[in-house]
Amino acid sequence: MGSRKVTSSELLDWQGKHVTVAGLGVSGIPAAKVLHARGAVVTVVNDGDDARAREQAAELEALGVTVRLGDGATLPEGTELIVTAPGWKPDKPLFTAAREAGVEIWGDVELAWRLRGLDGRKAAPWLAITGTNGKTTTTQMLASILKAAGLRTAAVGNIGVSLLDAVLGEERYDILAVELSSYQLHWAPSLRAHSAAVLNLAPDHLDWHGSMEAYARDKGRVYEGNRVACVYNVADKATEDLVREADVEEGCRAIGFTLGAPGPSQLGVVDGILVDRAFVENRQKNAQELAEISDVDPPAPHNIANALAAAALARAFGVPAKAVRDGLRAFTPDAHRIAHVADVDGVAYVDDSKATNTHAAEASLAAYESIVWIAGGLAKGATFDELVAKSAKRLRGAVLIGADRALIREALARHAPEVPVVDLDRTDTGAMLQAVTEAKRLARPGDTVLLAPACASMDMFTNYNKRGDAFAEAVRELGS
Template identity: 50%
Template sequence: MSYAGRRVLVAGARMAGAASARALLAAGAEVTVVDANAMPALEELAAAGARTVVGAGLDLLKEQQDVVVSPGFAPHHPLAAAAVQQGLDVYSEPELAWRLRGPGAPPWLAITGTNGKTTTVTMLAAMLAAGGLRTAALGNIGEPLVDAQSPEKYDVLAVELSSFQLYWSSRMAPQAGAFLNLADDHLEWHGTREHYIDAKTNVWRAARAGAGGAVGNRDDALVAALLGQIAGGIGFTTAGWDPGQFGLVDGVLVDADGNRIIEAAAIRPPGTHNVANALAAAALARWFGVPLDAVRRGLAGYVPEPHRNALVATVDGVAYVDDSKATNPHAAVGSLTAYPRVVWVAGGQLKGVDPDDLVATVADRLAGAVLLGVDRGLIRAALARHAPQVPVVEVSTTHDGAMDEVVRAAAGLAGSGDTVLLAPAAASKDMFASFEARGHAFAAAVRRLGTQETS
């Protein structure tokens, strides 16, 4: 669509918002950028030709035609809600990128799901690159999509899409989309589970219209049911194999024709959930025509992203593993079931999600638990119900030394051969700037523990 002369309000001036504003200015739009806080990006955008405002921005809506919202703007955010009520077109940065695509723009192979998105999208990018294609993993990670639509730069994009980005979309229709799994998460943002599900299925917008590919997890009952409504949908499963689907046979990943891809034991990070992620990525790559050997080489050479089942160190026979990216119970169960005996480090912001099913599922492999963060009491209560035999240590400290206290407590509960696993099942911002900061704090505390133990 043409943005020449179109009046657009960009809400939020951080990475996605600033990139959106620059792209809109380049397209000839009349751009206003609003942020609740004064920041250097506003000055830079003003110099580039945007009108910039510090404040709530509600009084600006009457002048606008479109509103581009940053990921933090939930449907009930006052500005977003008022814009929708006034009949304005409200959407996200990926939707803007889609609308700005010109002739020859690189196709999108998109991935969504409650968990595993970044691992899968980076696996996919590795396969595409191994096939000689110019590509990158973008979207909810990396370079903003509005900056990546040139056919001179990329042949195809591996695109991670969050439920937030998919909710704020109406035209975006990736050529193929994979739906990895579904579990309760971000319910405080979406309001209801149904709205969360509806947002996720937008990754299949092209496929639902009969104009694209759909990949889905046959081991997830809800995703499998939704995939069954799409003609030609491609499933993947870790519980066997059927012709036309991707699966696992005698410990080997196979494609839709039964061709061997790679041994499951070679997949990194470890765990059945990451084998599923590899199958999803392979299904998208093969749909796009990537040769089987390139898929195999992409997986064989894949280097996992940080804070995803990453071994930090082994101290006195105990392995310390950082899976700080396990920010909800669904992610944590995949991580916890990858190890036979675990001292579990958990807690943070549960985001309205009940940890009961998680605790019941993993109770028999817990050697102990160390809990921290604002919602640690909810996890403690679930442990008392489903794993009363498991020793629990609560750490109420919230200052910089909290993770040292956590790691020392975990070391006291662990025996030789155990795994101390940071898989919080919760978000991090009650105590840390991000899940990455939480993982770094854990790793640093483990290294200090190792120094103490060997000194």
């Protein structure tokens, strides 16, 4: 094919380089525009050829970018580099052809990493966060803490400001709080963060990665080349194992976070206080108070863990303790993340529609003592026995909705046979009002009716946001 890879010495000069961008959308279009503006000869390939794709293609073609719709499998002639959307699977024929031709494959995160600082400005270091659950909340908490310290920052990556905008836009940042998915990390081979955290590891996206080992390996890439701190979850040994396997810079430290009392080089909780025994003098004997549990919103166990991870990264960057407290107090979580909707007749109604897998649902259920659980949707290959077994003692009742609710019903029958279950044989959006009504019937004063579906939403709703909105509307109707 006459293809060759772009070498590091050529990165400052994109003029005339033939770059293929794989995929239109939130990452592909900005990447194509950035590369074209720097003189690259850009071809965008896209599997789809619908009205939206044609509209996006017309926008790029008006700039002089070549777009091939309905053909994401063939490597364009002369390609020297591929920049891919993160969701494109590694086994796609396009990438097989690229590897055979010796063509390098980057994601948009890798492109942003390579482009930072090339326009003469000082490149802001990255504090990176990944994990199966809690990434977005932790990244936003971290940004809030950094802002409280007077630093110019933004939550970027898989959320908020795009990374390309963050490294190339007019805004000058001191430090970036970067959320990274396993997909993004897979396609970011040269990323080297100041410090990074893996919050937790549980089976997810295995259809994309091929195995749990491959998934964990891609998550662990976030630690490669860390300069100051690799932050891990003491309660999740797999995260510590990834730190042990990482090739880091000399002097980089392993920093744990725990919901218990911290040991040296850890952050944890003592008598309702978040404390630091990692970034203090004489950490064998001393600890620094950072914040109170009541400063964390909501103060659920898994969210306190998020706050500790964010605090650890901020402290690794030298942020003072007061900024940790002020940043946590200023932080407001996104909707549909263990959000209190209302109290009706002494029962709390909580929306955690974002709990789209069993790991997230387990954390949500652990936050309450007596629960009427609304669950179900698309299981995505998940099993529910472990989740139900761990949570059975907290369940007052369960209301099941969605296409794969039978899997949860069967797990409840095996591990919590005494728990009353209402199985709603419907998948229309109106089922949520009936689900909330049935949950009200099962609940007693002091209970929590918790929407923590442990499943994806697309069988009934456009996304988890719409599912959470339907729950909140049903609760409001209940209380009117």
